[in-house]
Amino acid sequence: MSNNLLLPARSGTTLRSRLLPLLGAALIAATYAMLVLLQPSEAAAGLTSWPAVVAFAGYLAGAVLLLAGVLPQLPASVLTIIPVGLVLNIVLGQFVGSTLVPLYLDSIGTVLVGLLAGRAAGAATGVLGSLVWSLFNPTVLPFAAGAAVVGFLAGSVGTLVLRRAWQAPVAGFLAGIIAAVVSAPVAAFVYGGTSGAATGAIVGMFRAMGDSLLASVTKQALISDPADKAVAFLVAALLVLALPRRIRLQFPLPRRAAADRD
Amino acid sequence: MARLHPFTGLAFAGSAALVSLAADRWWLSLAIVAACLVLARRRGITRRLAGTAAAVLAPLWLSQLLVHAVFDRTGSHVLIAGGPVRLTVEGLTTAGGLGLRVAAFATVFLLYSLTLDRYALVRALDQSGVPAQFGYIVAATLALVPATLERAAAISQAQAVRGVGGRGPAGRLAAARMLAVPLVLASLQDATERSVSLQLRGFPAGPKRTQYVTVSARGWERPVAAVVLCTAAALVAVLLAGAR
Numbered sequence: 001m002s003n004n005l006l007l008p009a010r011s012g013t014t015l016r017s018r019l020l021p022l023l024g025a026a027l028i029a030a031t032y033a034m035l036v037l038l039q040p041s042e043a044a045a046g047l048t049s050w051p052a053v054v055a056f057a058g059y060l061a062g063a064v065l066l067l068a069g070v071l072p073q074l075p076a077s078v079l080t081i082i083p084v085g086l087v088l089n090i091v092l093g094q095f096v097g098s099t100l101v102p103l104y105l106d107s108i109g110t111v112l113v114g115l116l117a118g119r120a121a122g123a124a125t126g127v128l129g130s131l132v133w134s135l136f137n138p139t140v141l142p143f144a145a146g147a148a149v150v151g152f153l154a155g156s157v158g159t160l161v162l163r164r165a166w167q168a169p170v171a172g173f174l175a176g177i178i179a180a181v182v183s184a185p186v187a188a189f190v191y192g193g194t195s196g197a198a199t200g201a202i203v204g205m206f207r208a209m210g211d212s213l214l215a216s217v218t219k220q221a222l223i224s225d226p227a228d229k230a231v232a233f234l235v236a237a238l239l240v241l242a243l244p245r246r247i248r249l250q251f252p253l254p255r256r257a258a259a260d261r262d
Numbered sequence: 263m264a265r266l267h268p269f270t271g272l273a274f275a276g277s278a279a280l281v282s283l284a285a286d287r288w289w290l291s292l293a294i295v296a297a298c299l300v301l302a303r304r305r306g307i308t309r310r311l312a313g314t315a316a317a318v319l320a321p322l323w324l325s326q327l328l329v330h331a332v333f334d335r336t337g338s339h340v341l342i343a344g345g346p347v348r349l350t351v352e353g354l355t356t357a358g359g360l361g362l363r364v365a366a367f368a369t370v371f372l373l374y375s376l377t378l379d380r381y382a383l384v385r386a387l388d389q390s391g392v393p394a395q396f397g398y399i400v401a402a403t404l405a406l407v408p409a410t411l412e413r414a415a416a417i418s419q420a421q422a423v424r425g426v427g428g429r430g431p432a433g434r435l436a437a438a439r440m441l442a443v444p445l446v447l448a449s450l451q452d453a454t455e456r457s458v459s460l461q462l463r464g465f466p467a468g469p470k471r472t473q474y475v476t477v478s479a480r481g482w483e484r485p486v487a488a489v490v491l492c493t494a495a496a497l498v499a500v501l502l503a504g505a506r
Contacts, residue, residue, distance in 0.1 A: 050502045052363075053284045071395045076465050079395050080457040083402035084449040087410045090403075112446070128396075132403045135378070137318050138371035139364070190283075191322060192360035193329035200325025208333035208346040216329070235442075242443045247450055 020069025031058030051189035063144035085109030111236035114154025122151030146183035162257035172233025176226030267479035275374035277494035291362035394466035
């Protein structure tokens with residue numbers, strides 16, 4: 001990828017840009033630990049208010065800190081592909097969310113940016129996706145942290161997946177498990193279930209078997225998310241590999257994958 | 263709300279959403295939804311707000327009904343029972359309360375979004391000192407959503423003329439591939455060209471940039487927004503302390 005043509009490239013790695021993402025990740029982890037360790041019995045009632053506020057505010061604040069640290073580091077060439085990823089998320093997610101399919105398919109754009117430009121760009125796309133999409137659908141706002149995790153994981157496995165495309169669904173499946181665990185408290189405590197009818201039916205089934213709300217939502221997420229992310233990773237990897245070599249090699253991860261292969 | 267500075271509107275919407283989430287009272291949620299509808303009526307967007315909110319909330323409500331009411335194991339006032347289905351008054355009350363809470367949260371943000379001048383938001387972000395990258399991404403995404411939908415429709419029509427696709431899963435998959443690849447390719451090509459333009463102009467420049475059009479808040483907006491935010495934060499703290 002080319003550097004700035006007129007201005008000298010900035011090093012970008014200031015103390016702030018290192019500290020803020022760490023703080024954001026720590027806040028997300030602390031929020032998750034607090035909700036899971038302190039709240040499981042009250043969650044069964046579904047109507048308690050403090051876990052909802054903690055899940056909403058803690059995850060969102062963590063995601064915004066992450067974004068504030070990562071965004072100024074990204075070069076213009078990476079920055080311009082983030083809106084493309086966001087638009088893909090919004091267009092596909094809005095369509096699939098209104099159908100009775102127990103998948104979301106709202107992270108293909110995030111994964112695509114992660115596979116092209118790496119971890120930081122993937123995580124930033126995840127958070128920005130939730131922030132900008134909330135202008136069209138506010139219910140996605142508290143899921144910003146989960147979306148950041150998906151983008152970060154896509155960037156982490158990008159080179160591997162682009163060298164061997166068959167590994168994309170496997171990596172997506174594993175990323176889906178982590179995303180499910182991170183996002184389940186938001187679905188359980190903020191929305192008292194899930195944000196879709198088909199996924200709600202699965203949670204209802206687990207509730208009928210006697211599981212608590214958090215356990216039911218986590219189990220449902222562990223069914224839906226790995227499959228959803230496996231599809232998202234596979235589609236995104238195939239899209240990257242279907243791009244002409246000239247365009248593909250403008251981005252760091254495909255370039256690294258190609259160099260490893262040669 | 264359209265005449266307010268974008269950040270003032272955001273402060274009001276965020277405060278209302280957070281208080282309704284923390285208070286968790288059905289009457290407060292209902293009052294917030296009603297207030298949003300009244301404000302929407304004054305702006306002449308009641309139908310748009312109701313339609314968008316219904317599209318966003320319908321799957322959520324259905325989910326909450328299935329999770330809390332239809333298979334409720336604990337409620338004592340059973341309305342319908344058969345097989346795994348056990349619909350109870352308690353379950354319906356829980357689902358209704360959650361539904362109203364989410365409705366208040368979603369409606370207040372949708373009202374903000376529908377009455378927001380998105381270009382003013384981008385300008386306000388640029389003026390506020392947040393990284394220029396954030397303003398660029400918000401502006402680019404808002405502009406790209408309709409442009410991408412238009413481009414997708416044009417590609418679909420072109421592929422249909424070529425006879426791509428057909429009936430059955432294989433045909434649909436082929437049609438989806440023939441739509442997705444050129445769409446993503448063209449979008450990335452545009453993005454690459456935009457990045458050269460941005461780099462040529464030294465993006466992101468330093469914090470001091472010339473603003474050709476500025477968005478300013480009226481004198482009362484900043485103190486009122488600060489008071490509203492502080493009151494909301496205090497209310498949330500009191501409500502949460504009471505709930506524990």
